[in-house]
Amino acid sequence: MTHPRRIPKSKLVEYKKLLQKKYRRVQRQFVIEGVHLVEEALASDWDCEALLVSENFLTKNVFPAIADRAAARHVMLYEASDRELETLTDTVTSQGIVGIVNEKSYDAGNLLNLPSRRSLIIALDDIADPGNLGAIVRTCDWFGTDALVLSEDTVELYNPKVIRATMGSMFHMPIVTAIDLEGFLASAKRCGFTILAAVPGGESVLDFGPIPDRAVVVFGNEAHGIHENVLRLASATIAIPRFGKAESLNVAVSAAAVLTALRLRRP
Amino acid sequence: MTHPRRIPKSKLVEYKKLLQKKYRRVQRQFVIEGVHLVEEALASDWDCEALLVSENFLTKNVFPAIADRAAARHVMLYEASDRELETLTDTVTSQGIVGIVNEKSYDAGNLLNLPSRRSLIIALDDIADPGNLGAIVRTCDWFGTDALVLSEDTVELYNPKVIRATMGSMFHMPIVTAIDLEGFLASAKRCGFTILAAVPGGESVLDFGPIPDRAVVVFGNEAHGIHENVLRLASATIAIPRFGKAESLNVAVSAAAVLTALRLRRP
Numbered sequence: 442m443t444h445p446r447r448i449p450k451s452k453l454v455e456y457k458k459l460l461q462k463k464y465r466r467v468q469r470q471f472v473i474e475g476v477h478l479v480e481e482a483l484a485s486d487w488d489c490e491a492l493l494v495s496e497n498f499l500t501k502n503v504f505p506a507i508a509d510r511a512a513a514r515h516v517m518l519y520e521a522s523d524r525e526l527e528t529l530t531d532t533v534t535s536q537g538i539v540g541i542v543n544e545k546s547y548d549a550g551n552l553l554n555l556p557s558r559r560s561l562i563i564a565l566d567d568i569a570d571p572g573n574l575g576a577i578v579r580t581c582d583w584f585g586t587d588a589l590v591l592s593e594d595t596v597e598l599y600n601p602k603v604i605r606a607t608m609g610s611m612f613h614m615p616i617v618t619a620i621d622l623e624g625f626l627a628s629a630k631r632c633g634f635t636i637l638a639a640v641p642g643g644e645s646v647l648d649f650g651p652i653p654d655r656a657v658v659v660f661g662n663e664a665h666g667i668h669e670n671v672l673r674l675a676s677a678t679i680a681i682p683r684f685g686k687a688e689s690l691n692v693a694v695s696a697a698a699v700l701t702a703l704r705l706r707r708p
Numbered sequence: 709m710t711h712p713r714r715i716p717k718s719k720l721v722e723y724k725k726l727l728q729k730k731y732r733r734v735q736r737q738f739v740i741e742g743v744h745l746v747e748e749a750l751a752s753d754w755d756c757e758a759l760l761v762s763e764n765f766l767t768k769n770v771f772p773a774i775a776d777r778a779a780a781r782h783v784m785l786y787e788a789s790d791r792e793l794e795t796l797t798d799t800v801t802s803q804g805i806v807g808i809v810n811e812k813s814y815d816a817g818n819l820l821n822l823p824s825r826r827s828l829i830i831a832l833d834d835i836a837d838p839g840n841l842g843a844i845v846r847t848c849d850w851f852g853t854d855a856l857v858l859s860e861d862t863v864e865l866y867n868p869k870v871i872r873a874t875m876g877s878m879f880h881m882p883i884v885t886a887i888d889l890e891g892f893l894a895s896a897k898r899c900g901f902t903i904l905a906a907v908p909g910g911e912s913v914l915d916f917g918p919i920p921d922r923a924v925v926v927f928g929n930e931a932h933g934i935h936e937n938v939l940r941l942a943s944a945t946i947a948i949p950r951f952g953k954a955e956s957l958n959v960a961v962s963a964a965a966v967l968t969a970l971r972l973r974r975p
Contacts, residue, residue, distance in 0.1 A: 572839065576958050585951030606958075613953040647972050684852030684971060686880040690964070691843050697961040698968040704951060705914050705972055 445508075448493055448519035456493075456541055457528055462597055469544040471599035472529055475536040476503055481609030483510045488543040491517040495526055498537035507538070516540075531601045544599070547615040549625050552588045553632040559654045560587045561703065562634070566622055566671050567594040567662040568692060574598070575606020576693035577660070582610035584700040589614065590657075592622040592671075622659075626674040629657050636675045638667055639699055641689065643678030646702040658699060663692055712775075715760055715786035723760075723808055724795055729864055736811040738866035739796055742803040743770055748876030750777045755810040758784040762793055765804035774805070783807075798868045811866070814882040816892050819855045820899040827854045827922045828970065829901070833889055833938050834861040834929040835959060841865070842873020843960035844927070849877035851967040856881065857924075859889040859938075889926075893941040896924050903942045905934055906966055908956065910945030913969040925966060930959055 458464035459472050470490065473482055480503075482489050492511050498504060499520070511518050523535040530539065552562060563581050568574050574596050581589050596603060598611065598618050617625075626636050635653035639660050659675065661667030672678075681690060681698040690698065725731035726739050737757065740749055747770075749756050759778050765771060766787070778785050790802040797806060819829060830848050835841050841863050848856050863870060865878065865885050884892075893903050902920035906927050926942065928934030939945075948957060948965040957965065 576961055579954050579958060580961050582952045582954035583948070583950055583957050585953075608955065610954045681850070681968065682971075683850055685849045686852075687846050687849035687877045688875065690850050691846060691960070693958070693961055694843055694847050694964040697957070697964040701948065701965040701968040702972060704949075705969060 444499070445494065445518040445520045448521045448525065452491075452519070453521065453525055453528075456491075459541070460529070460531065460601075462600070465597070465599050471542055471544065471604070472601065473540045473542055473604055474530045474532060474538070474601075476507070476538060478604065478609055479507060479538055479540045481612045482540055482542055483507065483514060483516070485612035487545050487612050489514065489516045489540050490543055491519060491541045493519045493521045493526060493529070493539045493541075495523050495535060495537040496520060497523070501537070547588070547617045549590060549617045549620055550628070552590070552615060552617065553629055553634065555587065557587075560634070560656075562586065562588045562590060562629070562657045563696065564590045564592070564622060564626065564657050564659045565595050566592045566659055566667050567665070568660070569596055569663055571596050571600050571602035572606050573663065573691065573693045575603045575608075577696050578603075578607040578616065579610040580693060580697045580700060582613045584704055586614065586700070588617065590617040590620050590622070590625055593619045622671050623674065626657060626659070626671065630674065635677070638672055638675035638678045639680065639695060640666060640672070640678045641680060643680035645682040646679045646699055647682060649677070649679055652703055652707040658703075660692055660696055711766070712761065712785040712787045715788045715792065719758075719786070720788065720792055720795075723758075726808070727796070727798065727868075729867070732864070732866050738809055738811065738871065739868065740807045740809055740871055741797045741799060741805070741868075743774070743805060745871065745876055746774060746805055746807045748879045749807055749809050750774065750781060750783070752879035754812050754879050756781065756783045756807050757810055758786060758808040760786045760788045760793060760796070760806045760808075762790050762802060762804040763787060764790070768804070814855070814884045816857060816884045816887055817895070819857070819882060819884065820896055820901065822854065824854075825921055827901070829853065829855045829857060829896070829924045830963065831857045831859070831889060831893065831924050831926045832862050833859045833926055833934050834932070835927070836863055836930055838863050838867050838869035839873050840930065840958070840960045842870045842875075844963050845870075845874040845883065846877040847960060847964045847967060849880045851971055853881065853967070855884065857884040857887050857889070857892055860886045889938050890941065893924060893926070893938065897941065902944070905939055905942035905945045906947065906962060907933060907939070907945045908947060910947035912949040913946045913966055914949060916944070916946055919970055919974040925970075927959055927963055
């Protein structure tokens with residue numbers, strides 16, 4: 442294996458800008474950090490532009506397989522110092538490997554026209570907390586949700602905190618970002634999807650009538666819930682029944698509870 | 709209503725120390741911030757030593773009810789500047805109200821000898837992340853879990869991040885802290901409890917045989933799971949079946965999924 446070339450200063454300057462949302466948006470690229478995320482990205486159908494590794498990382502056991510995989514996928518491999526790698530991320534200690542990944546766009550229309558009779562899509566309306574979005578992505582992936590759609594005002598998927606919290610699950614399923622949720626739900630209804638809105642006081646997911654074969658379940662903002670104009674499009678409201686005294690559930694926890702109940706009732 | 713007295717400098721110095729875990733441990737006190745947590749504490753059977761409010765807070769609509777409640781419970785009421793309040797907490801902007809609460813100890817033995825035939829206790833083995841612990845407390849409260857027990861190496865319940873994430877649920881149910889988990893589980897078994905360990909690859913909670921009337925469900929550390937010596941005491945292992953590709957679930961999400969499944973199967 443040849444020693445990777447030193448990263449040119451100009452490239453480093455370019456990639457450093459990806460710490461800022463506005464540049465991510467312009468470049469349609471984002472940064473991932475650490476072995477696990479890089480391996481997940483390389484194993485997925487997402488397109489990686491470059492990998493940057495520290496000198497120390499070159500000696501690690503995991504490196505040869507990653508380098509082979511990167512070469513097979515025509516991903517540029519650069520060497521950079523730990524200090525340089527740290528300037529590309531919001532974490533304090535370099536993990537020795539960073540990837541530059543190109544955004545992947547999914548077409549919302551395709552999600553609604555899948556040949557499968559059964560389909561479960563999760564839609565998020567204005568989720569604000571990066572940790573919550575990441576946990577929901579991971580949870581949807583665990584429960585084999587067919588797709589996830591994110592409203593325009595939901596926190597950016599490519600935010601480094603979101604990416605870390607997804608634990609690689611963002612590379613496992615279609616996620617449509619910055620969607621006009623009202624328009625999407627209206628189309629979904631026309632395609633035979635039932636829109637279920639998760640709201641406090643909704644009908645218990647444990648008792649709720651037959652689970653529709655094709656459903657979109659909507660979860661709303663941590664503080665304000667689902668917007669009125671989105672809620673209007675729901676065929677029914679659902680909720681996790683409360684057995685104790687808590688006023689509310691965290692939205693990622695709520696999504697997990699709903700998905701468990703749906704899976705339990707429609708395995 | 710009389711104007712509250714200015715907080716003496718010596719008191720402020722004393723309370724400021726509660727930002728540090730070692731002083732919380734010595735003083736057996738902790739700090740809560742914001743209207744919601746203060747209201748929850750005052751409505752609970754936890755003992756509040758003092759409330760500190762900003763001058764601006766005195767003019768708020770919620771203040772008179774809080775002051776009455778505090779007076780009825782013999783809680784000292786002090787006025788402090790926003791800057792002083794900020795020195796008592798790890799948040800940047802003062803919410804105008806802070807409470808000093810005394811730790812409440814629950815006896816683990818009592819939890820096991822409740823008269824109710826049915827009892828569900830959640831035990832946490834070495835949970836490291838404050839946000840996860842807080843979310844689990846809130847989730848257990850929502851699902852009406854009878855009690856929560858925390859191993860010695862679990863993150864401190866009185867950590868400000870944990871307290872915030874509980875959203876007041878920590879005041880709603882018995883939580884036994886810094887417990888010898890092995891000893892507790894051995895006692896629980898003798899009292900007729902079934903110990904269920906949540907581990908990857910455990911038996912599906914959806915298919916698992918009859919749900920025991922008295923059970924302790926154990927969740928382990930985010931990275932390393934349940935310690936071997938604790939796992940040995942389990943009668944069975946349980947898991948949330950995976951339908952997709954994620955490698956694991958966040959532990960708070962996992963607790964929510966298990967509690968949903970248990971409630972769904974034993975309402």
